[in-house]
Amino acid sequence: MTHIAKPRFRHPKLPVNALGFTRRDYEGAVSTLCAGCGHDSISGAIIQACFELDLPPHRLAKLSGIGCSSKTPTYFLGNSHGFNSVHGRMPSVLTGANLANRDLVYLGVSGDGDSASIGLGQFAHCLRRGVDMVYIVENNGVYGLTKGQFSATADQGAKDRRGGANPDAAVDLPSLALLMGATFVARSFSGDKAQLVPLIKAAMRHRGAAFIDCISPCVAFNNHAGSTKSFDFVREHNEAVNFLDVFTGRDEITADYEEGTVQEIVQHDGSVLRLKKLGADYDATDPVAALAYLQSHQTAGEVVTGLIHVKAAAEDLHARMETVEAPLSSLDEAELCPGADALAAINAALR
Amino acid sequence: MPTMIEAANDFVVKFANVNGSGSASANRLFVRSIIRMGVPVSARNIFPSNIQGLPTWYEVRVSEAGHLGRRGGVDLMVAMNPETWDADIAEIEPGGYLFHDSTKPVLASRLRGDINLIGVPLTAICNERYSDPRQRQLFKNIVYVGALSSLLGIDEAEIERLIREQFRSKEKLIPANLEALQLGRSYALDHLSGQLGLSVERADAVGERIFIDGNNAAALGCVYGGATVAAWYPITPSTSLADSFGSHCRRLRGEPETGRKRYAIIQAEDEIAAIGMVVGAAWNGARAFTATSGPGISLMQEFFGLAYFAEIPAVIFDVQRGGPSTGMPTRTQQSDLTACAYASHGDTKHVVLLPGDPKECFEFAAQSFDLADRLQTPVFVLSDLDIGMNEWLCDSLEWDDARRYDRGKVLDAEALDAMERFGRYLDVDGDGIPYRTLPGTHPSKGGFFTRGTSKDRFARYTERGADYVDNMERLLAKFETAKALVPAPEVASAAEATGLGVIYFGSTAPAMDEALAALDADGIRLDAMRLRAFPFSAEVEGFVADHDRVFVVEQNRDGQIRNLLVNEAGADPDKLISVLHYDGTPITARFIAGSIAARLRAADPAQEAAE
Ligand SMILES: Cc1ncc(C[n+]2csc(CCOP(=O)(O)OP(=O)(O)O)c2C)c(N)n1
Ligand code: SF4
Numbered sequence: 024m025t026h027i028a029k030p031r032f033r034h035p036k037l038p039v040n041a042l043g044f045t046r047r048d049y050e051g052a053v054s055t056l057c058a059g060c061g062h063d064s065i066s067g068a069i070i071q072a073c074f075e076l077d078l079p080p081h082r083l084a085k086l087s088g089i090g091c092s093s094k095t096p097t098y099f100l101g102n103s104h105g106f107n108s109v110h111g112r113m114p115s116v117l118t119g120a121n122l123a124n125r126d127l128v129y130l131g132v133s134g135d136g137d138s139a140s141i142g143l144g145q146f147a148h149c150l151r152r153g154v155d156m157v158y159i160v161e162n163n164g165v166y167g168l169t170k171g172q173f174s175a176t177a178d179q180g181a182k183d184r185r186g187g188a189n190p191d192a193a194v195d196l197p198s199l200a201l202l203m204g205a206t207f208v209a210r211s212f213s214g215d216k217a218q219l220v221p222l223i224k225a226a227m228r229h230r231g232a233a234f235i236d237c238i239s240p241c242v243a244f245n246n247h248a249g250s251t252k253s254f255d256f257v258r259e260h261n262e263a264v265n266f267l268d269v270f271t272g273r274d275e276i277t278a279d280y281e282e283g284t285v286q287e288i289v290q291h292d293g294s295v296l297r298l299k300k301l302g303a304d305y306d307a308t309d310p311v312a313a314l315a316y317l318q319s320h321q322t323a324g325e326v327v328t329g330l331i332h333v334k335a336a337a338e339d340l341h342a343r344m345e346t347v348e349a350p351l352s353s354l355d356e357a358e359l360c361p362g363a364d365a366l367a368a369i370n371a372a373l374r
Numbered sequence: 375m376p377t378m379i380e381a382a383n384d385f386v387v388k389f390a391n392v393n394g395s396g397s398a399s400a401n402r403l404f405v406r407s408i409i410r411m412g413v414p415v416s417a418r419n420i421f422p423s424n425i426q427g428l429p430t431w432y433e434v435r436v437s438e439a440g441h442l443g444r445r446g447g448v449d450l451m452v453a454m455n456p457e458t459w460d461a462d463i464a465e466i467e468p469g470g471y472l473f474h475d476s477t478k479p480v481l482a483s484r485l486r487g488d489i490n491l492i493g494v495p496l497t498a499i500c501n502e503r504y505s506d507p508r509q510r511q512l513f514k515n516i517v518y519v520g521a522l523s524s525l526l527g528i529d530e531a532e533i534e535r536l537i538r539e540q541f542r543s544k545e546k547l548i549p550a551n552l553e554a555l556q557l558g559r560s561y562a563l564d565h566l567s568g569q570l571g572l573s574v575e576r577a578d579a580v581g582e583r584i585f586i587d588g589n590n591a592a593a594l595g596c597v598y599g600g601a602t603v604a605a606w607y608p609i610t611p612s613t614s615l616a617d618s619f620g621s622h623c624r625r626l627r628g629e630p631e632t633g634r635k636r637y638a639i640i641q642a643e644d645e646i647a648a649i650g651m652v653v654g655a656a657w658n659g660a661r662a663f664t665a666t667s668g669p670g671i672s673l674m675q676e677f678f679g680l681a682y683f684a685e686i687p688a689v690i691f692d693v694q695r696g697g698p699s700t701g702m703p704t705r706t707q708q709s710d711l712t713a714c715a716y717a718s719h720g721d722t723k724h725v726v727l728l729p730g731d732p733k734e735c736f737e738f739a740a741q742s743f744d745l746a747d748r749l750q751t752p753v754f755v756l757s758d759l760d761i762g763m764n765e766w767l768c769d770s771l772e773w774d775d776a777r778r779y780d781r782g783k784v785l786d787a788e789a790l791d792a793m794e795r796f797g798r799y800l801d802v803d804g805d806g807i808p809y810r811t812l813p814g815t816h817p818s819k820g821g822f823f824t825r826g827t828s829k830d831r832f833a834r835y836t837e838r839g840a841d842y843v844d845n846m847e848r849l850l851a852k853f854e855t856a857k858a859l860v861p862a863p864e865v866a867s868a869a870e871a872t873g874l875g876v877i878y879f880g881s882t883a884p885a886m887d888e889a890l891a892a893l894d895a896d897g898i899r900l901d902a903m904r905l906r907a908f909p910f911s912a913e914v915e916g917f918v919a920d921h922d923r924v925f926v927v928e929q930n931r932d933g934q935i936r937n938l939l940v941n942e943a944g945a946d947p948d949k950l951i952s953v954l955h956y957d958g959t960p961i962t963a964r965f966i967a968g969s970i971a972a973r974l975r976a977a978d979p980a981q982e983a984a985e
C-alpha cells in the first residue's frame with residue numbers, strides 16, 4: 024500500500040472560511056479503511072469542524088495509537104504534523120508534545136482497544152492531568168485491525184459474528200472520564216454528523232482535557248444483529264441529552280429559544296455553547312449528576328449521547344504546573360542555561 | 375595487647391548505622407571535614423531496600439595518594455548498630471579498631487582479641503544532656519563525630535565551619551550542633567588520647583575538586599544542557615536524579631519577571647508513560663529526558679524502537695542496579711549494557727554513553743541532548759548506583775558560556791520556503807542524518823506523518839521491501855556517523871611497550887587506576903583503555919588489534935561489553951579475557967589486580983616457577 028495523492032483541483036465556487044481555506048484544504052490522503060467504516064465519517068466531521076473553526080491546519084497536531092481508528096489521522100488535515108505512535112500509548116506522547124509546545128491544538132485519535140484495553144491506564148491518567156486536548160475514541164466494540172476480537176467496551180452479552188456472547192462487563196469510557204476529572208465529556212455517533220461536528224468544535228475550543236466517545240460501527244466485524252455497536256442498534260437506542268450549537272467569536276449569537284429550554288455556557292476563550300435540552304432536565308455542568316444519569320440510562324439499555332459534562336472555567340496541565348507562557352520548545356540557551364558563574368557557585372558549595 | 379595499625383591519611387573507616395537514625399548527615403560531616411583538611415576521601419553508602427530500622431553502612435576510604443576506589447577491609451569500625459555487631463566486628467583488620475557506645479559493658483565473648491576497643495558512653499552522655507528522645511538520638515551522631523574527629527586529629531575549626539555552612543538557613547540549629555560536637559571532642563580528649571593509631575594530617579591533595587554524587591551532577595547537566603521536559607517514575611537508584619533536577623530547576627529556571635517555570639516535570643504513572651512523554655516532547659522540539667533503572671528500561675522497550683525508527687531524539691538515564699527482575703535494587707552493577715545497546719524489537723542499535731565519574735555524568739548529560747538532537751535518536755546515559763548515589767571527589771564542573779546547543783538538522787519556515795521539496799527521510803548530506811521539521815512551523819510546507827511503520831524517504835506509508843531496506847541501511851549509516859561524535863575512549867599507556875591491554879568503563883575507573891599502579895609495581899605492565907561510549911570508534915578496534923591479550927573488566931556476569939566488542943568492533947574473542955565482578959558491591963583494586971595477576975600466572979606457569 025502506498026500513498027494515494029488526491030487530485031487537488033479547486034472548484035471556484037467552494038465556500039472558503041475566514042482564512043481563505045476551503046473544506047478541501049483540511050482533507051488528507053484517501054482513506055484505505057473498509058467502505059462504510061464509521062471511522063471515515065468521524066474524519067469527515069473533524070474536517071468539517073476545523074474548517075468551520077477557521078483553524079490554521081499547521082497549528083494542529085494529530086496523534087494516535089495503533090488500530091484502524093488510529094490510522095485515520097492520515098485521512099484528514101494533510102498539512103498538519105501527525106504521529107501514529109504505539110498501541111495504547113498515544114496519551115503519553117500527546118502529553119509530552121503538549122508540554123513542549125502549549126500553543127498548538129492537540130487532537131488525539133484512538134480506538135476502544137487502544138484506549139480501553141491496552142491503554143486504559145494512560146487514558147485515565149492524561150485526563151486526570153488535565154492535558155489540553157481533544158481526545159476522540161472511535162468506539163466500535165472490537166479490534167478492527169486485528170480482525171474482530173471483542174474490545175473492553177463491548178457490552179456484556181453482546182454477540183460476536185458467530186453468535187458467541189461477550190462474558191465480561193464493559194468499560195464505559197465517558198463514566199471513567201467523569202471520574203478522572205475530565206472537564207469536557209461527550210458521546211456521539213459517527214452516523215450523526217449534525218450532533219458530532221458541534222461537539223468537536225466545542226471540544227477544540229475547550230481549555231483542558233476534552234473527551235469524546237464516538238460510537239463508530241465496524242462494518243467488517245461488528246455490525247450484525249446482536250451487536251450493541253451496530254448502526255441499527257445505536258440508531259434505535261440513541262438517547263441524546265441535549266443538542267449543541269457552538270458560537271465562536273465571529274458568529275452572531277441568535278436568541279430564538281423558549282425560556283428554560285436551553286443552557287448557555289461560556290468557555291474561557293469566549294466561545295458560547297448553547298445546549299438545547301432534550302427530554303429530561305439535564306444539567307451538563309454537574310459531573311456527579313451526569314455520572315448518575317449515565318449509569319441509570321445505560322443500565323436501561325440506552326446509548327446516552329450529547330454533551331454529557333462541561334466545566335467552563337477549567338484549568339489545564341500548564342496552568343497547574345505554572346509553566347511559562349512561551350512554548351518550552353522555543354526557549355534557548357539564554358533562557359535555559361544558568362551559565363559559568365552560577366556553576367562556579369555550585370562548585371564552591373560542594374568543596 | 376593487640377597490635378595497633380598505625381596510618382596517617384591512608385585508612386578505611388566504616389560506619390555501621392541503623393537506617394533512618396539521622397546518621398547520614400553526621401557521617402557526611404565527618405567526610406567533608408577530612409576533605410577540608412586537604413585529604414582525598416571516597417565514601418560509599420551500603421543500604422538495604424528499606425526505609426527505616428534496618429542496617430545501613432557508610433564506608434569511608436581516606437587516601438592521600440588519591441585512591442578513590444573501594445579498598446576492602448576496615449581499619450576502624452564505628453559500630454552503632456547492635457543488630458550487625460558480630461558481622462561488623464568480623465570485618466575489622468587485625469590490629470584495627472572498634473569504636474562503640476560503652477554505656478553498657480560489652481561481653482568479652484562478643485569481641486575479638488586482635489582488635490583495639492575505643493569506647494565512648496554515647497547514650498549516657500546524650501541522656502544526661504538531652505531530655506527529648508529525638509534529640510538524644512540525633513545528637514548522638516554528632517557526639518560520635520566529635521569524638522572521632524578529636525581522636526583522628528581533624529581540625530575542629532573545619533568541622534565548625536561546615537556546621538555553620540550546613541545550617542546557614544536554619545541558624546538556630548548551629549549552637550546545639552556545636553555543643554554536641556564539643557561533648558564528643560572533650561570526652562575523647564579527657565579519656566582516650568593515644569588510643570587510636572590512625573590520623574588525618576593536613577595535606578594539599580584535594581585542590582579544587584568537589585564532592586558530588588553522579589545523579590546530582592547529571593541533573594545539573596540536564597539543566598545546563600537545556601532540558602525542559604522530564605518525565606519519570608520513581609525507582610532506586612535513579613530517583614535522586616529526577617529529584618535533583620527539580621531542585622536545581624526551582625532555583626535556576628524560574629522566569630525572572632513572573633516566577634513561572636521554564637521546565638515541566640511529570641511523575642508519570644509508569645515508565646511506559648514516562649518514555650512516551652519524552653518521545654512526544656522531543657518530537658515537538660523540546661529537550662526531554664527520563665531517568666530510570668533496569669526494570670524501567672525493560673518496560674520502555676517498545677518506545678525505544680519507535681524512537682529509533684521514527685528518528686526522535688530522547689535522552690534516557692539508566693542508573694544501573696543489580697538485575698534481573700527486581701534484582702538487587704540497592705546494589706551496584708553494570709548489567710544493562712546489552713539491554714540498552716540493542717533495546718527493543720527488530721534491528722535496533724543505540725548510542726550509549728558511559729560516564730566514569732560524576733563530572734562525566736554532568737558533561738555527558740549536557741552532551742547527550744546535543745547528540746540526540748544531532749543524530750535524531752535515543753541516547754542512553756548509563757551510570758550505576760556507585761556513581762549515581764555516592765558522592766565522589768572529582769574535578770570541578772565546567773561550562774563555557776560561548777557554548778551553543780546543537781539542535782541538529784531542524785528546518786524553519788524560511789528554509790522550507792527556500793527548498794524545492796522536503797523529504798523527512800532523505801539523506802541529503804550523505805551522513806545518514808535526515809532533516810526534520812517541527813509541528814506548527816509552516817502553513818503549507820514540511821508537514822509529515824510520523825509513524826513506526828515503514829515509510830519512504832518522503833514519510834509516506836509503504837510496505838515495499840526495497841523502501842524498508844533503504845531506510846534501514848540509512849539508519850546504519852547514521853550509526854556510523856555517531857562513532858565520530860560520541861566521547862572518544864581514553865588511553866593510558868604503560869611505562870614501557872607491552873602486549874597486554876585492559877579495557878574498562880564507568881565506575882570501575884578509580885579501582886582500575888589503583889590496580890594499574892599496583893600491577894605496575896609488581897612488574898606487570900598494561901596499556902589501559904577506558905571506554906566512554908558505544909558505538910565504538912576505530913580506535914577501539916585498533917587497541918584490541920595492537921595487543922596480544924586484552925583483559926575486559928566489567929561489573930556483570932555475562933561479559934556484556936566484551937560481547938559488544940566482539941559483535942561490533944570485530945575484536946578477536948580469543949584475545950579478550952573477562953574479569954567480572956558482580957556481587958553488588960563496587961569493584962576493588964585488590965580484586966582487579968589479583969584477578970589479572972592470577973590469569974597471567976595461570977596462562978604462563980613457567981613464569982610463576984621462575985619467580
Ligand atoms: C503492543 C501491541 N500489541 C498488539 C498490537 C496489535 N494490534 C494492532 S491494532 C490492535 C487493536 C486495535 O483496536 P482498536 O483500538 O479498537 O482500533 P480499531 O481497529 O477497532 O479501530 C491490536 C491489538 C500492536 N500493534 N501492538
Ligand atoms: S475493519 Fe472495521 S474498523 Fe477497520 S476499517 Fe474495516 S470497518 Fe473500519
Ligand SMILES: [Mg+2]
Pocket residue numbers: 090134135136161162163164165166167174
Ligand atoms: Mg475498535
